[in-house]
Amino acid sequence: MxxxxxxxxxxxxxxxxxxxxxxxxxxxxxxxxxxxxxxxxxxxxxxxxxxxxxxxxxxxxxxxxxxxxxxxxxSPVSYINLETLVTQVSESGKTPLFLLLDQVSDVRNFGAIIRTAECTGVNGIIIQKKGNAPINGDTIKTSAGAVFNIPICRVDHIKDAMFYLQSSNISVVAATEKTNNTLYDIDFKVPCAIIMGSEGRGINPSILKLADYKAKLPLLGSIESLNVSVACGAFLYEVVRQRLL
The missing domain is CATH 3.30.1330.30 (Ribosomal protein L30/S12)
Known part of the structure; x- marks a missing residue:
């Protein structure tokens, strides 16, 4: 530190x-x-x-x-208000793409996610005040400085952010293995927000049930899960693929 x-x-x-x-x-x-x-x-x-x-x-x-x-x-960065961010993105004419992190606690995973999010055009990252990794030197280094180029919101509860996004006509997609749908079954061309869960627990069950859609990555090997930053990259690049078609 x-x-x-x-x-x-x-x-x-x-x-x-x-x-x-x-x-x-x-x-x-x-x-x-x-x-x-x-x-x-x-x-x-x-x-x-x-x-x-x-x-x-x-x-x-x-x-x-x-x-x-x-x-x-x-914090070495300033956080933006969620309502302000959603309004700015909506007024910009871009198709909204947000990323919600449900208590990702490892600073290097957090930094890697920020880097990928910036590279894939994510409009903003939403984290919870408690339980999420801090933004410190390790986060900044792992993000390759991307932390300074993407808006980050801190909210009291992820649920509140979900309710606000949904009321703003932004679909919430949960990345979870607890579904039969893969990410290739989801329409990411519409305004959407993707939730990634914590390293050990995944997405909190009370949050998971509020999602509009659930999707998983197909895993063809014997390992049952991917590192959260890798999984996040796969989801975000599927969004990029669909939106570039």
């Missing part, structure tokens, strides 16, 4: 949050006491900021400075 993405100290972190800086994650020392620390915790809950309670040794590894029991990671 790069030092230039870190801020530390109770007052500094609180001021950063109140100034609407984009905070990826806050690390708080376990058992931290005091009126200011309680005020910080209330603020973290109010703003729904991803928070981990860790031993002091973890904070000491993150920074050698006087951290006062709290270290925050600031």
């Amino acid at each position: 790069e030092n230039n993405t870190l801020i530390f100290g109770l007052h500094a972190v609180m001021e950063a949050i109140q100034a609407n800086n984009t905070i990826e994650k806050v690390y708080v020392q376990k058992g931290l006491q005091g009126a200011i620390s309680k005020e910080l915790e209330l603020l973290l809950r109010k703003e729904k900021i991803n928070t981990s309670y860790v031993p002091v040794e973890k904070l000491n590894k993150l920074t050698t400075n006087n951290h006062q029991g709290v270290v925050a990671q600031i």
